[in-house]
Amino acid sequence: MASNKLQINLSATVPENLFDKRLDQCLAVLFPEYSRSKLKEWILAGFVSVDGEKIDTPRLKLKSGEEIVIDAEQEVQVTSEAQHIDLNVVYEDEHILVIDKQAGLVVHPGAGNHDGTLLNALLAKVPEIDQVPRAGIVHRLDKDTTGLMVVAKTLPAQTSLVEQLQARSMGREYEALVMGTMIAGGVIDEPIGRHATKRTAMAVREFGKPAVTHYRVKEKFRAYTHLRLKLESGRTHQIRVHMSHINHPLVGDALYGGRPRLPKNASEHFINALRAFKRQALHAAQLTLMHPVSGEEMTFKAPLPEDFVTLLKDVREDTKINGIDI
Structure with a gap:
């Protein structure tokens, strides 16, 4: 160290x-x-x-x-070594760095992931970021969630970004594919805390921390729904926990969705496509923040990754093949 x-x-x-x-x-x-x-x-x-x-x-x-x-x-x-790992940089200046995180990239080193993380990559890309706590990482995405993250390159920038997160003024919007057909959007206002028995999981708990998730329907399928979601808070696994709580867990989410639910009369191709998607179908699609120095409001967007686009195409085709008019 x-x-x-x-x-x-x-x-x-x-x-x-x-x-x-x-x-x-x-x-x-x-x-x-x-x-x-x-x-x-x-x-x-x-x-x-x-x-x-x-x-x-x-x-x-x-x-x-x-x-x-x-x-x-x-x-x-x-406490970590610099490692050269390819990052998809969406925006960078002397104060902040915005990336479109790929699936499979862990944000912080931890048990079972001592290196090969975003933090290791940041230390290599911006060596002076080692002077900022946690290498400037102010929020995180789960290992298999893709999409936008902002990183502070200086201590003042970190202070500003943390304050925006705490004040809930930083806008974060996601896209997800969930199980079941949802009729309309809504709001989930349920506190989240550590699961009573599963050490690595979270759950809706009476005395958990406040958590609010807004969602609206983008596209309905015969057995699934494509959603756009917006967070008011930023609890660990918030979208995954909230959607599971209302019985619409994310496709591919083994931790909160249980075994995959296969729709009736699904083709062999579609079944294989579902089984091949081995992560939760969740993508951080839009990020809005105030620049720490200029005060300018900035909005960044990241298109759905290729595997998510392919999954939506297969789900759409399954609905069409089975003659369902949604």
């Missing part, structure tokens, strides 16, 4: 409108690119000085014209 020291050097003069405000309140206004908790941590650690005097209390009242200096040292742990 390597350890990097990230040097933070900031300075500002207290303006008149912040006269008699507390130090922590002033810092939040003067340095909005850093989280309030991080600024308070720096104060308590003695990294902040006012007119040359080190201050370790957030409650100090300030006067206009006083000079604030922050000389902080942040330790960043680098």
Whole structure:
């Protein structure tokens, strides 16, 4: 394990409108690119000085014209090796990176996946990202879910993106193929927590964290439905758990859907196509965010991957062959 020291050097003069405000309140206004908790941590650690005097209390009242200096040292742990892995980059500048993640790519190293992850790939593509916690990864997609993810290349960008996620202002839309024919769209508002007996699974739990999923029907088939979904929250496995909860689990989702349900009179070709699709049919199709520095609203779109397009074609053909008019 390597350890990097990230040097933070900031300075500002207290303006008149912040006269008699507390130090922590002033810092939040003067340095909005850093989280309030991080600024308070720096104060308590003695990294902040006012007119040359080190201050370790957030409650100090300030006067206009006083000079604030922050000389902080942040330790960043680098526990993974850089590995060259092809990434589909949708957008990149000096602050953020947006990728269209492929199926099979794990986001973070963990049990059974010590390397070959998105984090390893980011360390190779953007070496300086090792100075950002978790290599700038602020949200994740499951291993076999495809689609859009944004990564912060700097600490201020990470702070902004995390705040957008927490404020639910970052828009994330998905496409999924679920089992059963759904008549109309709707909203699922059910809390999600760790499954009572399955360590790796989540479930709708009475005392879980709030989770809201909106969905609408894009196309109906005789035994399946193509959905567009939008998240208000971002719980682990949220779409997979919510759709299973209303008895419309995602096609290919062995964890939450159980054994594949084959429709009656399905052709051998269609049965083989379903069995060959060995992942959940879920794709992060659209991502909307405010750029951490410019404040510009940005929307990114990613087309369905080839295997998903082929699956929809086979499902559509199955409906046509069986003479069902949806």
